[in-house]
Amino acid sequence: MWSSNTNMNGGIKDSDKLLKLKYPTLSIQSLSNYLLALHTKLRDQSTNTQEFVKYSNKLVHSLLEYTLSILPADYYDIKTIQTPCNVPFQGCSLISSISYNNNNTDNTMNSQLNLCGISIVRAGESMEFGLRSLIPDIPIGKILIQRDEFTQNKQAKLFYTKLPMNITQAKQIFLMDPMLATGGSCILAIKTLIKLGVTIQQITFINLIACPEGLQRVYAKYPQLKIVTSFVDQGLNEHCYILPGIGDYGDRYFGTV
Ligand code: PRP
Ligand code: URA
Numbered sequence: 080m081w082s083s084n085t086n087m088n089g090g091i092k093d094s095d096k097l098l099k100l101k102y103p104t105l106s107i108q109s110l111s112n113y114l115l116a117l118h119t120k121l122r123d124q125s126t127n128t129q130e131f132v133k134y135s136n137k138l139v140h141s142l143l144e145y146t147l148s149i150l151p152a153d154y155y156d157i158k159t160i161q162t163p164c165n166v167p168f169q170g171c172s173l174i175s176s177i178s179y180n181n182n183n184t185d186n187t188m189n190s191q192l193n194l195c196g197i198s199i200v201r202a203g204e205s206m207e208f209g210l211r212s213l214i215p216d217i218p219i220g221k222i223l224i225q226r227d228e229f230t231q232n233k234q235a236k237l238f239y240t241k242l243p244m245n246i247t248q249a250k251q252i253f254l255m256d257p258m259l260a261t262g263g264s265c266i267l268a269i270k271t272l273i274k275l276g277v278t279i280q281q282i283t284f285i286n287l288i289a290c291p292e293g294l295q296r297v298y299a300k301y302p303q304l305k306i307v308t309s310f311v312d313q314g315l316n317e318h319c320y321i322l323p324g325i326g327d328y329g330d331r332y333f334g335t336v
């Protein structure tokens with residue numbers, strides 16, 4: 080049996096340390112016992128749809144909080160407030176997703192898109208609620224991509240996109256999909272964005288479960304992509320499913336098993 084936490088040192092698996100050396104823009108959530116308990120619940124085949132949604136929401140929330148915690152300082156504004164003890168406290172606040180500037184020459188308002196989410200439908204939609212709960216004003220676009228189960232390497236196919244108009248100006252785009260298996264869906268989503276004029280520096284791929292094969296394929300194509308993941312599993316089986324994995328995330332979340 081593959082053990083999830085063999086050779087752990089300070090919450091980091093030895094295998095993760097090597098991956099982080101290989102891919103400098105890869106961030107892996109530190110593995111606490113609490114995080115491991117959430118993964119255990121979600122991955123258990125006896126967990127029903129209702130519980131799956133509940134634990135998925137918890138894991139996504141924790142992953143998104145981690146993502147926000149590693150954003151560079153220029154995503155935050157310095158903010159001073161008065162505490163109930165009437166003492167000033169200097170802290171910060173996350174920049175708004177959209178900022179409005181008054182154009183002094185013709186007195187019109189220009190808007191700037193700072194943060195934006197995009198979910199890879201279907202399973203990526205499970206991360207939208209978590210993103211909105213942390214950043215209520217964030218625009219969320221959608222890219223519908225499905226793996227073709229009849230092709231041997233589960234080729235990803237694009238069906239539909241609906242994105243914010245000014246997507247190319249976004250300071251950072253959170254591209255969300257809970258599963259990174261062969262990497263085909265992630266690569267196709269990024270290709271679609273790049274075709275529209277988005278740069279790789281503008282994208283952070285946020286993911287719950289990755290595997291070495293998927294990371295290798297994505298990083299071979301986009302070495303500068305920022306990936307934030309909760310867990311890197313052992314690898315793929317002959318059907319391109321992640322092991323130990325979770326099964327089909329979309330089917331389990333939406334109850335279409
Ligand atoms: C799943 C998952 C990813 C993709 C990952 O989607 O949500 O999008 O597979 O696999 P890959 O890295 O090999 O491309 P799926 O096609 O099953 O659609 P679903 O979200 O509707 O379940
Ligand atoms: N998509 C899933 O939902 N699960 C896998 O293991 C691989 C792709």
Ligand code: MG
Pocket residue numbers: 327328329330
């Ligand atoms: Mg699926």
